[in-house]
Amino acid sequence: MTGPERITLAMTGASGAQYGLRLLDCLVQENREVHFLISKAAQLVMATETDVLLPGKPQAMQAFLSEYTGAAPGQIRVFGKEDWMAPAASGSGAPTSMVVLPCSTGTLSAIAxxxxxxxxxxxxxxxxxxxxxLILVPRETPFSSIHLENMLRLSNLGVTILPASPGFYHQPQTIDDLVDFVVARILNCLNIPQDMLPRWGEHHQCADE
Incomplete structure (x- = not known):
């Protein structure tokens, strides 16, 4: 297995709930253990942007997401916003990687x-x-100077800032293709195998062949 075995996935109140749900599904399919955190604002955004209506309580949400993704028992663990005994709250128990997807500018500011x-x-x-x-995926436009300063400050600390800015060179045909572009880039950063987006140059042929 390449990449981290346990990952914290947090969803906050920016637009782009589809990105978080897709990454969760991919992590489950790659047999990763996911510690799932979600803000109240993110739950509201998810209900607005998708047909996924999450239960409010962590245990019920855990059961729902496990069924939704086909996860094995215990593969997804959901923790409440004030569960200070969660593994992610301590350096001795936290997963080695964390992704905030989508990352609101308010959360970005708080982390910075x-x-x-x-x-x-x-x-x-x-x-x-x-x-x-730590990978932060902001979804905001345009960025203010405050947003950019916070991103620079975190980047200088080693944080990966990966805006939800899908490319078009893979000729996307659907919204799912655009979502997969961003999720594939996150999986690449996590060193987790993915076949949604070929790495640049993989199918390149020399002009004189």
């Missing part, structure tokens, strides 16, 4: 300032202090 007002912010703070992999 070291705030720990909820489990998502604390989990990101743990990733920073332990120098573990």
């Amino acid at each position: 300032s070291g705030a720990c007002n909820n489990l998502i912010e604390r989990a990101a703070d743990v990733a920073l202090k332990e120098r573990r992999q």
